[in-house]
Amino acid sequence: MAKLYHLRIVFIMVISMSLLTACNNDDDDDEIGNWVDRSVFDGSPRSSAAYFTLDNIGYIVAGYDGDDYLNSVWSYDIEGNFWSQKADFPGVARSSAVAFTAANKGYVGSGYDGLDELADFYSYDPTSNSWSQIANFPENPRRSALAFSANDIGYFGTGFDGENDRKDFWKYNPATDTWTALVGFGGNKRRDATSFTVNGTVYMGTGVSNGVYLTDFWSFDPATESWTQLTDLDEEDDYAITRSNAVGFGLNDYGYIACGTSSGSISSVWEYHPSTDDWEVKTNFEGTSRQDAVAFSNGVRAFIGLGRSGSLYLDDLDEFFAFEEYDDED
Numbered sequence: 001m002a003k004l005y006h007l008r009i010v011f012i013m014v015i016s017m018s019l020l021t022a023c024n025n026d027d028d029d030d031e032i033g034n035w036v037d038r039s040v041f042d043g044s045p046r047s048s049a050a051y052f053t054l055d056n057i058g059y060i061v062a063g064y065d066g067d068d069y070l071n072s073v074w075s076y077d078i079e080g081n082f083w084s085q086k087a088d089f090p091g092v093a094r095s096s097a098v099a100f101t102a103a104n105k106g107y108v109g110s111g112y113d114g115l116d117e118l119a120d121f122y123s124y125d126p127t128s129n130s131w132s133q134i135a136n137f138p139e140n141p142r143r144s145a146l147a148f149s150a151n152d153i154g155y156f157g158t159g160f161d162g163e164n165d166r167k168d169f170w171k172y173n174p175a176t177d178t179w180t181a182l183v184g185f186g187g188n189k190r191r192d193a194t195s196f197t198v199n200g201t202v203y204m205g206t207g208v209s210n211g212v213y214l215t216d217f218w219s220f221d222p223a224t225e226s227w228t229q230l231t232d233l234d235e236e237d238d239y240a241i242t243r244s245n246a247v248g249f250g251l252n253d254y255g256y257i258a259c260g261t262s263s264g265s266i267s268s269v270w271e272y273h274p275s276t277d278d279w280e281v282k283t284n285f286e287g288t289s290r291q292d293a294v295a296f297s298n299g300v301r302a303f304i305g306l307g308r309s310g311s312l313y314l315d316d317l318d319e320f321f322a323f324e325e326y327d328d329e330d
Contacts, residue, residue: 033269033282034324038303038317042083043074045313046306047292048095052106054126058296058303059086061108061124064095066313069114073124076317078301090131091120098147100154102174107134107154112143117162123174135177142166144191148202150222155182158190158207165189165209171225185227187216196248196255198274203255205233208244213262215242219274231277241270241279247295251302251322256282258304258320261291265309271322283326287316 049063049070058076062069071093073086089108097111097118109121119141121134137156145159145166157169167189169182193207193214205217215234218227233241246260255272259265267289269282285304293307293314305317 031283031326032323033271034321034326034330035283035286035318036321036330038305038319039076039081039083041074041076041306041315041317043072043085043315044070045315046070047290047308047313049294049306050097050099050108050111051294051296052099052101052108053296053298054101054104054106056298057126058294059099059106059124059126060294060306061089061099061106062094062097062111063306066308066311069093069095069112075126076296076303078296078298078303086124087129087131089122090133091122092118094118096143098145098156100147100149100156102149102152102154102172105174107147107172107174109134110137110142110145110156110159117141117143117160121172134172134174135179137170138179139168139170139181140166146193146195146204146207148195148197148204148220150197150200150202153222155202155220157182157185158193160191165191182225184225185218186229187218187227188214190214192244194246194248194257194260196250196257196272198250198253198255198272201274203230203248203272203274206241206243206246206257206260213242213244233279240266240268245291247293247304249295249297249302250299251297251320252300254322256302256320256322258295259285259290259293259307265289265291269320282322285318286328287318288312288314290314 046063046065050061056078071089094111094113099108106124119137140161142159142161147156154172189209190207195204202220215232217230243260243262258269267285271280290307296303302320
C-alpha cells in the first residue's frame with residue numbers, strides 16, 4: 001500500500017512539472033509587438049497614396065479609392081491623434097506616386113493617373129500649406145517606384161515605366177532643383193519595393209518583377225552613395241519576408257517591413273537588426289491584412305493604416321509598440 005502511495009505521489013509530481021513547463025513555454029511564446037487603434041482617417045478610404053513624415057506630422061497625398069484617382073492631402077498629428085485636410089496636390093490626380101522629405105519640405109511625384117505613368121514632381125511647404133512644382137524627373141515616367149532621403153537629398157528609382165520594370169537610381173538636390181543619375185546598384189529590376197532608414201543608413205528590398213517576388217536585400221550609404229548586398233530575405237526557410245506593396249519604417253534602432261502582398265494581402269511584420277543582418281518576426285498587424293498601405297514614423301513612434309484588401313479600401317490607423325506583449329483588448 002505504501003509503495004502504491006509513493007507511486008501516486010511521483011505521478012502527481014511528474015504531471016505538475018509537465019504543466020509548469022508547458023506554462024513556461026507558453027510564456028516564452030508570447031507574441032511581442034502590440035497594436036493600438038488610433039483615430040480613423042477622416043477622408044475617404046484609399047490605397048496607393050504617397051506618404052511622408054515631417055517632425056510629428058504624417059502626410060498622405062493622392063491615392064485611389066476603387067473608383068477615382070485622388071489629389072486630396074491629409075495630415076495626421078502624432079501627438080494629438082487627429083487628422084486635418086491640407087491644400088490639394090496640384091498635379092493630376094494619381095496613385096502609386098512616391099514621396100520623400102528634404103530641407104523641412106515634402107516632395108511627391110511620379111505615379112499613375114489611370115492612363116499614363118507620370119514624371120512630374122512637386123514640393124510641399126508645411127509652414128505655408130502650399131505646393132510648388134519642381135523639375136520633372138528627366139528619365140522614363142513611372143509608377144510604383146521607390147524614394148527615400150538622406151542629408152537633405154532625395155533619392156528615386158526602380159518602378160514600372162509602362163513597358164518594363166526599372167532598376168536605375170537618381171538623386172534630387174533641392175538647392176539646385178536638379179536630378180543626377182547614380183551608378184552602382186547591382187540588384188534586380190523591380191516595382192513596389194520597400195525601404196527604411198536606421199541611423200542614417202537606408203535599407204531596401206522586396207518588390208516584384210515579371211511576376212517573381214524578389215529576395216535580394218541591400219543597404220545604401222548616403223555618404224558614399226554606394227550599395228552593399230546583405231543576406232537574402234529567403235535565407236531561412238521559415239522567413240516569409242518576401243513580398244511586394246509593403247510598408248517600411250525605422251523605429252528606434254531597428255527597421256520594419258509590414259503588410260503587403262504575396263499571392264494575396266498579408267499582415268505579417270518583420271523586424272530587422274542592422275548590427276547582425278538578421279530578422280525577427282513580430283506580432284502581425286492587428287487590422288485587416290492589406291497592401292498599398294501608408295506608414296508614419298518620427299523615429300520613436302510608428303503607425304500603419306489605410307490601403308486595401310482585395311476590393312475593400314480601408315481607413316483605419318494603428319500605432320505599433322515593438323517591444324510590448326500583444327494585447328488584443330486595446
